[in-house]
Structures are given as C-alpha cells and as structure tokens.
Amino acid sequence: MTASRVRLTAALLALALGACAGPARERVDGWSGVGAGETVVVGRIELVPQLRKEEQRIDALNSGSFENLVYLMADDKNRVLKDEPKTADYDGRIEATLERTFFVRSSDHPFYILGGVLWLEIGRGQNKAYFPGGLRVPVKSGDKAVYVGTVRYYRDEFWNFSKVTIVDDYDRANAEYRKKFGTKIPLRKALLTPVK
Amino acid sequence: MKKRIWLVLCSLALAASAGCASSGHERNINDPTNSLVFGFVDMDDAPTSISYASIQQVAPPTEEPYWHLSVRKGMFYSVYLPTGSYQLSSFGGSGFFAGEHRYNFPRQGNQTALRIDRPGIYFLGSFKYKTEKSGMFEVGKFSMQKVNKPTEAELLKRILDEGSGVKDSAWRDRIQARLKQIK
Numbered sequence: 001m002t003a004s005r006v007r008l009t010a011a012l013l014a015l016a017l018g019a020c021a022g023p024a025r026e027r028v029d030g031w032s033g034v035g036a037g038e039t040v041v042v043g044r045i046e047l048v049p050q051l052r053k054e055e056q057r058i059d060a061l062n063s064g065s066f067e068n069l070v071y072l073m074a075d076d077k078n079r080v081l082k083d084e085p086k087t088a089d090y091d092g093r094i095e096a097t098l099e100r101t102f103f104v105r106s107s108d109h110p111f112y113i114l115g116g117v118l119w120l121e122i123g124r125g126q127n128k129a130y131f132p133g134g135l136r137v138p139v140k141s142g143d144k145a146v147y148v149g150t151v152r153y154y155r156d157e158f159w160n161f162s163k164v165t166i167v168d169d170y171d172r173a174n175a176e177y178r179k180k181f182g183t184k185i186p187l188r189k190a191l192l193t194p195v196k
Numbered sequence: 197m198k199k200r201i202w203l204v205l206c207s208l209a210l211a212a213s214a215g216c217a218s219s220g221h222e223r224n225i226n227d228p229t230n231s232l233v234f235g236f237v238d239m240d241d242a243p244t245s246i247s248y249a250s251i252q253q254v255a256p257p258t259e260e261p262y263w264h265l266s267v268r269k270g271m272f273y274s275v276y277l278p279t280g281s282y283q284l285s286s287f288g289g290s291g292f293f294a295g296e297h298r299y300n301f302p303r304q305g306n307q308t309a310l311r312i313d314r315p316g317i318y319f320l321g322s323f324k325y326k327t328e329k330s331g332m333f334e335v336g337k338f339s340m341q342k343v344n345k346p347t348e349a350e351l352l353k354r355i356l357d358e359g360s361g362v363k364d365s366a367w368r369d370r371i372q373a374r375l376k377q378i379k
Binding site for chain 1: 254255257258259261281283286298300302303304305306309
C-alpha cells in the first residue's frame with residue numbers, strides 16, 4: 001500500500017459512511033418536511049473547551065461533511081456501543097454541528113443517544129473522538145416539536161471526557177424554533193435524561 | 197490494571213513516512229526551555245522494526261503539531277520539546293518481506309499522553325508491541341503493553357552515549373543529574 005493509497009483508504013472509509021450507512025435523521029427548517037406521526041427534535045451539542053480549528057485535520061473531498069460535526073448514534077432501544085461503531089449503528093443518526101442548534105425530523109417515539117463520533121483526522125491517518133452516550137430522548141406520542149436541551153461535554157486536550165451535563169437553554173432554542181417553524185405549534189420542553 | 201490501547205496498523209511507502217514526520221521546528225539543543233521526552237518499544241512481535249516516529253503536540257494549538265523523534269533500536273526520543281501537551285502519533289518502519297508499515301496511535305485514550313508544564317526529562321515508558329485480533333477486512337490492530345525493561349536509567353544512558361550531539365550539549369549535565377536522582 002502506498003502513501004497515497006493510505007490517504008485514499010482513509011478518505012474512502014469516510015466516504016463509506018455516507019455511502020453505506022442508512023440515512024441520518026433529516027434536518028428540517030419548516031413544517032413542509034415533517035409528516036404525520038413525526039416530531040421535530042431540537043437540541044444542541046457543545047464542547048468545553050470548544051473544538052479548535054487545529055484539532056480537526058480533514059483532508060478529504062467532502063471535508064465539509066465532517067468539520068465541526070458530531071455523529072450522534074441513535075436507536076429506539078438503549079444499548080451500549082462496544083468497540084468501533086458498525087455502519088448500521090449510524091442509521092438514524094443525528095448530525096449535529098457543534099455549538100449550533102439542530103432541528104431534525106424523528107418519529108414521535110422515545111429513542112436513545114448511544115454515543116457520538118467526531119472525526120479528528122482524515123488524510124494522513126484517520127482518527128476519531130468517541131463521545132459517551134446513555135441518554136434518553138423522551139419524545140411522547142403526539143409530540144410535534146420537542147426541545148431536548150444542550151448536551152455539554154467537558155473534555156481535556158487528550159479527549160478524555162470528565163463530565164456531561166444537560167443544560168436547559170430553552171429560551172434561545174425556542175426563539176430559533178419560532179423563526180423557522182412559527183408560533184402555531186409550541187416547542188415542548190423534554191430534556192434528555194441519563195439512562196439508569 | 198493492565199492498560200491497553202488499540203491502535204491501527206497501516207502500510208505505507210517509505211517516501212511518505214519521511215514527509216509525514218516532518219518536524220518543521222527549529223530549536224537549539226541548548227535552549228533551556230527544551231524538554232527531553234523518551235521511551236522504548238519492543239517490536240520483536242511486530243511486522244517490522246521502527247525507523248521513524250512522531251509525537252503530536254495537542255496543546256497549545258499549533259499549525260505544525262507533529263514533532264519528529266529520533267529512533268535508535270527501539271528507543272525514541274526528542275530533546276527539543278517545548279512545554280505543552282503531547283502524545284505519540286505514529287511509528288513506522290520496513291522489513292524485507294513485510295514491506296513498509298506505519299503504526300498509528302489514537303488521539304483519544306492514548307496511554308502516552310503527556311503534559312509538560314515545565315522543562316525537564318519525561319519518560320513515556322517502555323512498551324511491547326502486541327498484535328491484536330482483527331477481522332479479515334479490517335486494518336490490522338495492535339496494542340502497546342507496558343513493560344519494565346529497559347528502565348528509565350538504561351535509556352538515559354543510551355541517549356547520552358548514542359544521541360546525536362547530546363553528550364556535547366547542556367543535556368549531558370541534566371541527564372547525569374537525573375541519573376543520580378533515580379539511582
């Protein structure tokens with residue numbers, strides 16, 4: 001295998017995520033993309049300290065698909081991810097841009113955040129940071145829009161996570177929600193809860 | 197508790213290895229803010245020995261985070277590192293039958309993580325390469341198991357004897373002082 005092939009391999013592995021994994025929960029900006037029996041899930045992922053530009057080295061054609069993006073693995077059933085997540089684990093993921101509120105379409109059933117992946121390096125090698133999961137998204141049947149909170153991950157420079165908190169930043173999220181979705185349907189607050 | 201890390205083994209052309217480990221850092225060996233960082237890896241069970249190694253600066257942020265390490269028969273070291281946070285990034289080497297290999301360390305859960313708060317001498321440890329099981333279509337995996345030999349003192353003596361320019365630098369007194377301390 002040559003140097004260029006290693007680069008290619010890493011890039012291909014990254015591309016494979018998009019090509020082979022099932023779809024993510026779709027991002028939505030208005031009610032037109034939301035069907036009956038579906039809910040808009042609103043939340044946010046933050047890192048403390050924030051991700052620095054130099055910490056992510058993405059040398060791939062579709063680098064924008066990875067920069068500042070955490071892949072949150074989600075499933076209807078809670079389970080513990082062991083070792084490297086499989087391609088199937090990415091099905092129904094939430095693609096959350098760090099420090100920005102996400103709005104994704106989901107069924108109106110509760111689900112679980114199993115963990116997260118952030119690509120740190122694609123190109124010279126490939127390296128990822130793995131985020132802890134174990135969070136329940138308490139969507140209820142009939143919910144149309146649910147605010148789940150800001151997940152704040154505290155970490156050090158070696159990507160050891162020391163603490164995870166769920167922060168209630170409803171006012172800010174609701175203001176963004178109302179701009180996109182209007183005021184007809186209220187945003188219900190249902191913060192993420194740690195799985196016991 | 198035995199601590200293990202999973203690492204990814206990749207094959208790579210030698211041409212690339214030389215370029216990748218580019219230090220891009222110009223520092224004087226006698227700079228009093230330098231630290232000596234060193235360690236050892238026993239590659240007897242690996243496909244190849246190592247001929248190059250790099251350590252990554254993870255803090256403070258920098259555009260050139262990779263520092264080249266000198267490698268001598270399993271021993272790796274740098275006498276130029278400024279204060280900051282580091283961890284081993286990769287090793288590489290070649291064998292007649294095995295070809296070129298590069299051994300990558302993960303950014304997260306890396307057991308060689310090191311914070312240098314003030315200039316000094318930092319021993320990362322001695323390790324033994326161990327091949328780990330991986331699937332037929334997966335890249336190779338290995339772990340690094342901590343071992344007791346060679347000791348810090350043995351390696352420091354080797355750096356003094358074999359390190360390029362070390363004996364004739366300010367490092368001689370610093371290493372000898374450290375050797376007295378750990379006797």
